[in-house]
Amino acid sequence: AQSVTQLGSHVSVSEGALVLLRCNYSSSVPPYLFWYVQYPNQGLQLLLKYTSAATLVKGINGFEAEFKKSETSFHLTKPSAHMSDAAEYFCAVSDRLKTSYDKVIFGPGTSLSVIP
Amino acid sequence: DGGITQSPKYLFRKEGQNVTLSCEQNLNHDAMYWYRQDPGQGLRLIYYSQIVNDFQKGDIAEGYSVSREKKESFPLTVTSAQKNPTAFYLCASSARGRAYGYTFGSGTRLTVV
Numbered sequence: 001a002q003s004v005t006q007l008g009s010h011v012s013v014s015e016g017a018l019v020l021l022r023c024n025y026s027s028s029v030p031p032y033l034f035w036y037v038q039y040p041n042q043g044l045q046l047l048l049k050y051t052s053a054a055t056l057v058k059g060i061n062g063f064e065a066e067f068k069k070s071e072t073s074f075h076l077t078k079p080s081a082h083m084s085d086a087a088e089y090f091c092a093v094s095d096r097l098k099t100s101y102d103k104v105i106f107g108p109g110t111s112l113s114v115i116p
Numbered sequence: 117d118g119g120i121t122q123s124p125k126y127l128f129r130k131e132g133q134n135v136t137l138s139c140e141q142n143l144n145h146d147a148m149y150w151y152r153q154d155p156g157q158g159l160r161l162i163y164y165s166q167i168v169n170d171f172q173k174g175d176i177a178e179g180y181s182v183s184r185e186k187k188e189s190f191p192l193t194v195t196s197a198q199k200n201p202t203a204f205y206l207c208a209s210s211a212r213g214r215a216y217g218y219t220f221g222s223g224t225r226l227t228v229v
Contacts, residue, residue, distance in 0.1 A: 043220035051215040
């Protein structure tokens, strides 16, 4: 069964430093891949998605992610962290293979703290 | 603007009481979902619906019920059978097809008093 892992339940970075949030998926067939952000007491917002076009995907708020098939990874990066980036980040996958419904599987999430 | 509206934002339930959480979307999406979020446990799927008048249990459906009488609406009832209902509830919708991902509402925080 498809699964997604996020290394590090909590990541702290200094303001202005590189943000790197890790995501790995399990399937042998590259899935559709998504990153979502959740601010406190709010719903999830789509940051970016990979659907098989360019392997480097640019999203909102200066974030980008690179799909690496050989590493089954889809890590999220941002060159310079801002205080407003502090939030929970979820990686998600959706199989390209037919199953009973259009299921999206969410990772456990990574909480990002930005230190002034 | 199109989106998903969840109401109320905050809800308090007494022991033994049923409560209903509202979820409405104007995105013309076929599929709708309910998730429960607890601290440190990520998102857990309660129910989903791919089409009007049809819905399926997710991973933690016990103590919950749903209906899908209209494409735009997917209300969730938390029944008295749900022993630990205090949580943050998220509704989502999606167009058919796996490449679209989900659009989420802003959530309802339910607390048992």
